[in-house]
Amino acid sequence: MDLLIEIFSERFIQVGLAASLILGGVCAYLGVFLILKRIVFVGAALSQMAAVGVVVGHVIGHRIGLNLESLAFLFSILGVLFFWLPVSAGSITKESIIGYTYIFASALSIIIIAKDPMAEAENIDLFSGNILFVSGFDLFLISLISSLIIIVHIIFRKEFVFVSFDPTTAQTLKIPARLYDFLIYLTIGIAISVGIRSAGMLFIFSSLIIPALIGMSLFRRLFWIFLASVISIWIASFVGIVLSYTFDMPTGPTISAINAIMFLCCLLVKRFLIRGT
Amino acid sequence: MDKKQNLRGMKTTNQPIISFNGVSLGYGKKIVLNDLNFDILSNDFLGIIGPNGAGKTTLLKGILGLLKPTSGTITARDPHIKFGYVVQRQFVDQVFPLTAREIVSMGRYRHIKLGRGLRKGDWDHVNHALEIAGVSSVACQTYRSLSGGQKQRVLIARALASEANILILDEPTNDMDIKGETQIMELIKNIHAKQRVTVVIVSHLLHNIINYVQRLACVTRDTFLVQSIEEATTGHYLSEVFDSPIKVGEITGKKVVISNGSTD
Structure with missing residues (x-):
């Protein structure tokens, strides 16, 4: 207990925990849509697009008067538009195009980092991030944008679920399915672009995927899946930050690993305890 | 009226x-x-x-x-x-974590403002539609757990709930x-x-x-x-439509279709 009090009395830990709870919670909620819409790879590709924005920001951002967040946002939105539009090229599937984008964006960010000494020094942060170094302003920004995303999802919750489940019927009921679909993509893209620099690609992508898997492995009702997803990333964030502080481990990867272990535990519990009874 | x-x-x-x-x-x-x-x-x-x-x-x-x-x-x-559209069952996500009642309630969405939930009147329509379609007893079950026929009934109930x-x-x-x-x-x-x-x-x-x-x-x-239907169900006409020999007969007052010598 003393150790916990010691850890969480540190200002930077408090800010880091708040950032991981807010970002992780929002990503965990949005991740349920990613899994249900079967567009997991879109999350990975958008994260990589946002990462390109960050490294481009490192190299030329100051010359064109744009900061890292703006460029991460810009690249994410480009990705959102690209994935949302019904792009196809003959027999090439949309999944292939998403995979292609992921590879291209990854290659681009590595090349840019390699050619820029300043960016190269921060390379590891781009992937694993360092959520404990989040500034007060970053936390404010994360809170503000996360609140907007949550408000949008509260207002359009039932419509978002409908168009994710059955877009054709939604259209016949005069519900603008394409527009709502775009809004889902957009909120995912914004959440990624906001979190990518402070929390790192690994934390963001794992927060989009693993909590939703935990929720879906435990529950069959949508409300409980959303709730379990968010709670699971909160637990992982709390435990991850404590372990990271205590054993001097990178915070983002520790939270992701804890969350991944939680998913395995859920599967085992379900397999051996729930089905066994 | x-x-x-x-x-x-x-x-x-x-x-x-x-x-x-x-x-x-x-x-x-x-x-x-x-x-x-x-x-x-x-x-x-x-x-x-x-x-x-x-x-x-x-x-x-x-x-x-x-x-x-x-x-x-x-x-x-x-x-x-x-319109009340009943989409092909195969085109609907079979594992989406929604109950039959939640799916039928989607039929009411065009009557509800953004950010609002269903009101009592809407739930009355939903329950009535579930009853007509014969799926009231499985209303709280998840869609994935239903049989093919029950799933189809749920989709029909959703169309009915929309007052189509x-x-x-x-x-x-x-x-x-x-x-x-x-x-x-x-x-x-x-x-x-x-x-x-x-x-x-x-x-x-x-x-x-x-x-x-x-x-x-x-x-x-x-x-x-x-x-x-009387004009359309002549074997000759249907044979032309399907580009295959088709005969239409009757057994106990019901029309039966025979294609290429075997029952269709």
């Missing part, structure tokens, strides 16, 4: 409610259906049949307004038209056993008779709908013709 209007606000006499005048439908430059001229009537029970790839789903999209005509006009002649006066069903008996097929067709027949809604049903299972529909629209790559 006007005596010529039913409970859902539509004219009950067999008057045209949707008219196709010289309509061509297609995707981009590819025309799938050309020069369609026909009416959907109030209280109609119209079957749409045709071989695979002939354009049945394209026609459905045209009726629903999801596909704009490349030429000609589709005119809604009744201001009260509300035109039910548009796309292959509602696909992948069902013969008992399931009959039960679903009987349900649709009852809905048509008791709820007095117009029904448009697309099926490639000829034997399935000829004993239920009043009129038959036959879609082929070259022709489109709407006829009464």
